[in-house]
Structures are given as structure tokens and as C-alpha cells.
Amino acid sequence: MSTIDFDKLRSRFHIPTRKVYLDGNSLGALPRYTQERLHQVISTEWADELVSGWNTKQWIDLPLSVGEQIAPIIGAASGTVVCCDSLSINLFKALTACLEVNEGRSLITLEDGQFPTDSYIADGLSQLLGADRCRTQSVDIAALTPETLSKSAALLLSHVDYKSGALRDMDAITAMAQSVGCLVIWDLAHSAGAIDMDLEASQVDFAVGCTYKFLNGGPGAPGFLYVAERHQEVQNPLPGWMGHARLFDFEATYEAAPGIKRFLTGTQSVLALSAVSASLSVFEGLAMQDIRARSLALTRHFITRWEQSTVLQSYAALVTPFDDAQRGSQVSLALEHAFPVSQALIADGVIVDFREPSIVRFGFSPLYNTFSDADHAIASLEAVLTSERYRLPQFQIRSTVT
Ligand SMILES: *Cc1c(COP(=O)(O)O)cnc(C)c1O
Numbered sequence: 001m002s003t004i005d006f007d008k009l010r011s012r013f014h015i016p017t018r019k020v021y022l023d024g025n026s027l028g029a030l031p032r033y034t035q036e037r038l039h040q041v042i043s044t045e046w047a048d049e050l051v052s053g054w055n056t057k058q059w060i061d062l063p064l065s066v067g068e069q070i071a072p073i074i075g076a077a078s079g080t081v082v083c084c085d086s087l088s089i090n091l092f093k094a095l096t097a098c099l100e101v102n103e104g105r106s107l108i109t110l111e112d113g114q115f116p117t118d119s120y121i122a123d124g125l126s127q128l129l130g131a132d133r134c135r136t137q138s139v140d141i142a143a144l145t146p147e148t149l150s151k152s153a154a155l156l157l158s159h160v161d162y163k164s165g166a167l168r169d170m171d172a173i174t175a176m177a178q179s180v181g182c183l184v185i186w187d188l189a190h191s192a193g194a195i196d197m198d199l200e201a202s203q204v205d206f207a208v209g210c211t212y213k214f215l216n217g218g219p220g221a222p223g224f225l226y227v228a229e230r231h232q233e234v235q236n237p238l239p240g241w242m243g244h245a246r247l248f249d250f251e252a253t254y255e256a257a258p259g260i261k262r263f264l265t266g267t268q269s270v271l272a273l274s275a276v277s278a279s280l281s282v283f284e285g286l287a288m289q290d291i292r293a294r295s296l297a298l299t300r301h302f303i304t305r306w307e308q309s310t311v312l313q314s315y316a317a318l319v320t321p322f323d324d325a326q327r328g329s330q331v332s333l334a335l336e337h338a339f340p341v342s343q344a345l346i347a348d349g350v351i352v353d354f355r356e357p358s359i360v361r362f363g364f365s366p367l368y369n370t371f372s373d374a375d376h377a378i379a380s381l382e383a384v385l386t387s388e389r390y391r392l393p394q395f396q397i398r399s400t401v402t
Pocket residue numbers: 086087088089115117118158162187189190210223
């Protein structure tokens with residue numbers, strides 16, 4: 001039984017009035033404490049401490065101390081997570097690490113339809129190193145077998161697919177890959193903070209994630225990198241002074257710090273990390289199993305409403321798996337005119353997003369979304385479709401970010 005009071009939890013966030021916010025999978029809502037804390041960091045720490053703050057306010061430790069806050073949320077051991085740079089850059093580090101651990105193999109396996117930055121980074125690495133040291137193949141995840149991985153150095157997969165919202169079996173896939181000597185990198189962008197997982201029990205090799213989605217760290221907040229303890233001897237391909245064993249000795253030659261710290265490169269944003277740290281404090285004392293149960297209850301409720309609606313049955317197809325065990329924390333519907341429909345919903349105060357070619361995503365953040373949010377979204381979608389309001393010219397215009 002969950003002991004979480006979800007109304008109280010929701011009240012810890014600033015949610016704009018008269019808005020149904022279903023895009024926490026893209027940018028999490030602002031925790032009230034983060035607002036207060038950032039103000040404090042700027043007006044007392046930065047303003048008054050100035051450069052001393054690196055010591056007196058432990059700014060220098062933030063990438064590792066925030067990593068320690070992330071660890072329990074993803075089932076990682078202490079000393080295995082660092083919060084820095086972006087998911088994309090951390091992925092570059094994880095990929096080169098796999099090639100180093102698995103020397104002798106040069107193939108990186110990706111899934112068809114992978115989030116673009118993931119395949120861009122892998123292909124970019126292949127171009128940089130040359131095809132004999134790194135090449136990529138992309139496979140249909142449904143057809144993933146030990147044979148397809150038997151020559152791979154690494155398999156890179158999203159834990160939850162950003163378009164369909166499908167959740168992958170971390171345990172089974174990791175074990176399958178490792179049984180043929182292939183390492184696994186999990187992209188946790190759409191699962192960290194919403195789905196319970198145990199990276200140690202699943203014996204995951206590497207993982208990367210964002211803090212601005214379900215972890216609510218703020219727009220452009222830094223990413224994180226998980227490196228299993230057994231792989232922490234590898235090199236950082238971007239060795240910078242922040243990962244040096246003796247940072248302020250200013251030695252002419254690089255010597256990597258022991259442990260996860262070596263995956264740091266340069267100076268990180270204290271403001272951004274302070275925001276992430278404050279936002280993560282909302283998770284303290286919450287069991288991820290309870291959060292996952294809430295997420296499933298919300299998406300299940302939304303799917304039931306979709307099933308019961310004759311309008312939606314004829315206009316919108318469910319893309320997200322129906323089975324709880326295979327569903328992340330969003331519901332994706334495929335429909336004609338998906339882009340203008342998403343814009344008409346937003347104009348109605350139901351904040352969703354659109355993904356090519358025909359998907360509207362309804363993201364449910366278990367920390368602050370409610371069953372009534374799901375009901376509102378369904379009612380609004382029915383109204384937009386039956387009124388054909390989405391045909392209005394203003395809903396056809398695309399901004400840079402959709
Ligand atoms: C959001 C997301 C990213 C974003 O990467 P950044 O480096 O933070 O821009 C990467 N991969 C997946 C699967 C995502 O959903």
C-alpha cells in the first residue's frame with residue numbers, strides 16, 4: 001500500500017492555474033522549493049560568497065552530490081552517478097567507454113527509430129574513429145536476439161521509447177546482451193523519476209539520462225551518467241581538469257581521478273545544479289514503486305477513458321502498449337491532423353506535445369498529475385475533434401519546438 005499523499009505532493013509544485021499540464025515528460029513542472037532555493041543561491045551564495053562559494057557552499061562537489069541524490073531513484077549504488085553536461089555528451093563518454101572495455105569489437109547496435117541525438121552521437125563517433133574502430137547498426141527491437149548482438153561491443157536502447165511510450169524489459173535485455181559479451185547502455189531520459197528500476201540488480205553497464213523531464217530540474221538542466229563500478233577504470237574521452245586526480249595542483253599531465261569523478265570534464269553550472277538538487281529533494285522518502293504505481297494508475301485511467309469514448313475510438317489509435325508491464329509514463333495517440341490537434345489542445349489549456357508524423361503525447365508525471373487531468377484531456381480532445389476546431393489557421397503554424 002502506498003503511503004504517499006498525492007494531493008500534498010502536487011501542492012509542492014507550482015502548476016499554472018487553469019492548465020492541465022501533460023508535458024512533464026518533456027519539461028517537468030517547477031517545485032516550489034526550487035524556486036525558493038534558486039533565489040537563495042543567487043541572492044546569498046553567489047552575491048555574497050562569490051568565488052569562496054566553491055568551498056564554503058560546496059559548489060565544487062555538486063556534480064557528485066547531485067549524482068548521489070539521483071542514485072537511489074534509479075537503483076544505483078553510491079559512487080556510480082555523476083550529474084553534468086547533457087545526456088548527449090554523457091552518451092559520447094559511455095560509448096567510447098564500451099569500445100574500450102570491449103576492445104576487439106567495434107560494432108554499436110542501436111534500435112530503429114532511436115531518439116535522434118542518440119544515433120547522431122553514435123554515428124558521429126563512428127566518423128571520428130573510422131569504421132574499423134567503430135561502426136553502427138540499427139535493428140528492429142522486436143527482432144533483437146543474441147545472434148544480432150554477438151559481434152557488438154555495445155547495445156544502446158531507450159528504456160522508454162519517446163514516441164510510443166513503450167517500456168523495455170531492462171533485466172531481460174541486459175542479460176541477453178551480456179550473455180554474448182555485449183555491453184548495454186540504457187537511455188533513461190523518459191524513465192528516470194517515473195519508473196522504478198534497479199540498475200545494480202539488472203547489472204546494467206552504463207546509463208545516461210536527463211534531469212529536466214520527470215526529475216523536474218528545469219529547462220536545460222544537466223544530464224547524468226551512470227557507470228557501473230566494475231567499469232570505472234576506463235578513460236574519459238574528454239579528459240578535463242575537473243576530472244583530474246589533483247585538480248588544483250595544475251599539473252602538466254592528466255591523471256584521472258579515481259571513481260566516477262573522472263567522467264567530469266569542465267566547470268558545471270552551479271545555478272543549474274542547485275536547481276536539480278532542490279528538485280530532487282521532492283523525491284526524498286518516496287518509494288519509487290509507489291510512484292510507478294501512481295504513474296500506471298494515471299495512464300490506465302486515461303486509456304480506459306479513450307476506450308469508452310466513441311469519438312476517440314474513431315479518430316485516435318492507441319500507440320502505447322496496453323499492458324502495464326510494457327508502458328512508460330505517457331500515452332501516445334496516433335491521429336490524422338495530429339499537429340493542429342495538439343495546438344488546439346494547448347489553446348484549450350491542455351499542454352501536450354506532438355511528435356512526427358502523427359503522434360500526440362500525453363505525459364503523466366506521477367508526482368503532480370491527477371485523474372481529473374486525464375478526464376479534462378479526454379474531454380478537451382473530444383471537443384477539439386468533433387468541433388473540428390483544429391482546422392483554424394492559427395493551429396497550423398509550427399514553432400521551432402513542438
Ligand atoms: C530528451 C531526450 C534526449 C535529450 O538529450 P539532451 O542531450 O539532454 O538534449 C536524449 N535521448 C532521449 C531518448 C530523450 O528522450
